[in-house]
Amino acid sequence: MNDTREPRGRAAPAEAGALRLGTRRSRLAMAQSGQVAEAVTRVTGRPVELVEITTYGDTSREQLAQIGGTGVFVTALRDALLKGEVDFAVHSLKDLPTAQPDDLVVAAVPVREDPRDVIVARDALKFTDLPSGARIGTGSPRRMAQLNSYARSHGLDIATVPIRGNVDTRIGYVRGGELDAVVLAAAGLNRIGRGDEVTDFLSVDTVLPAPGQGALAIECRAGHTAQDAALVAALAELDDPLTRVAVTAERSLLAALEAGCSAPVGALADLLADGQIVKEMRLRGVVGTTDGTRMVQLSTTGPVPETHDGAMALGRELAAEMLAQGAAGLMGERAH
Numbered sequence: 001m002n003d004t005r006e007p008r009g010r011a012a013p014a015e016a017g018a019l020r021l022g023t024r025r026s027r028l029a030m031a032q033s034g035q036v037a038e039a040v041t042r043v044t045g046r047p048v049e050l051v052e053i054t055t056y057g058d059t060s061r062e063q064l065a066q067i068g069g070t071g072v073f074v075t076a077l078r079d080a081l082l083k084g085e086v087d088f089a090v091h092s093l094k095d096l097p098t099a100q101p102d103d104l105v106v107a108a109v110p111v112r113e114d115p116r117d118v119i120v121a122r123d124a125l126k127f128t129d130l131p132s133g134a135r136i137g138t139g140s141p142r143r144m145a146q147l148n149s150y151a152r153s154h155g156l157d158i159a160t161v162p163i164r165g166n167v168d169t170r171i172g173y174v175r176g177g178e179l180d181a182v183v184l185a186a187a188g189l190n191r192i193g194r195g196d197e198v199t200d201f202l203s204v205d206t207v208l209p210a211p212g213q214g215a216l217a218i219e220c221r222a223g224h225t226a227q228d229a230a231l232v233a234a235l236a237e238l239d240d241p242l243t244r245v246a247v248t249a250e251r252s253l254l255a256a257l258e259a260g261c262s263a264p265v266g267a268l269a270d271l272l273a274d275g276q277i278v279k280e281m282r283l284r285g286v287v288g289t290t291d292g293t294r295m296v297q298l299s300t301t302g303p304v305p306e307t308h309d310g311a312m313a314l315g316r317e318l319a320a321e322m323l324a325q326g327a328a329g330l331m332g333e334r335a336h
């Protein structure tokens with residue numbers, strides 16, 4: 001067992017052996033890790049072994065996962081990477097802090113899933129068919145702000161109700177009759193095989209998704225050893241450059257607003273195509289108070305940025321315009 005790796009203090013992946021994928025054990029994390037594991041085996045020819053990383057958050061109550069819990073999990077996965085206990089990790093990009101640690105690198109951002117938010121409502125109801133007085137559960141200030149704003153401007157009498165918990169718990173509120181609907185991300189439901197429970201897709205014109213929603217990040221050590229560098233290079237094959245440029249712009253906007261993953265910020269970069277030819281990219285951003293009374297929503301359209309710096313600049317520029325319109329003053333509050 002004691003091989004030559006030990007004295008270097010950092011276990012490198014065994015040559016041609018299994019790659020170790022660090023994962024949380026939640027249903028969503030296991031599903032997306034399993035899906036990425038298959039893709040990684042396809043491009044590297046190596047088996048992938050899932051290594052469950054448990055944290056205080058996993059062993060205590062689910063609530064913690066909501067109260068800044070994602071940060072706790074990301075940190076635990078990153079620690080395992082840095083210690084050499086695992087070779088790579090898969091994160092939901094929308095839960096990943098915008099600051100990138102020096103010793104780690106996002107080796108791939110695979111093709112994005114559906115970025116939209118959806119509702120799961122009783123009686124297969126569509127969003128606009130929810131009756132007067134309907135109660136919609138969501139713990140996200142971003143979703144609350146936009147749903148309440150839409151309801152105000154369209155004379156819809158609905159109430160957003162703050163809830164917490166995993167997907168099962170949330171959908172359980174609808175099945176149990178406590179709520180008329182809950183809002184979730186299409187991508188998460190699809191990944192755990194529950195996409196058929198969606199009763200309506202919210203147009204991104206109504207609710208802009210969270211920056212990076214629907215996209216994954218495959219993170220590795222930044223290539224200080226030959227094995228690390230080889231893995232980073234191999235995983236690059238799973239990168240989708242257009243998804244990466246879009247999420248880079250969205251996350252740059254989030255960072256420039258100095259907002260965290262629980263802030264009421266929506267952002268989406270989409271590509272305007274002419275047939276198969278991508279023509280331009282449009283970046284939209286929104287910030288609002290959770291009651292939906294005050295919103296700043298802007299967009300910009302231009303050539304698809306050709307570099308990382310270009311995508312970063314696009315996000316920063318839109319954020320600067322939003323800040324000039326008072327965005328900072330709308331981000332102070334939090335959901336109860």
Ligand SMILES: NCc1[nH]cc(CCC(=O)O)c1CC(=O)O
Pocket residue numbers: 092093094095183184185186187188189212213214215
């Ligand atoms: N905050 C929890 C979370 N983080 C990632 C997803 C799934 C969607 C995605 O990968 O963007 C979800 C669930 C949800 O918002 O419904």
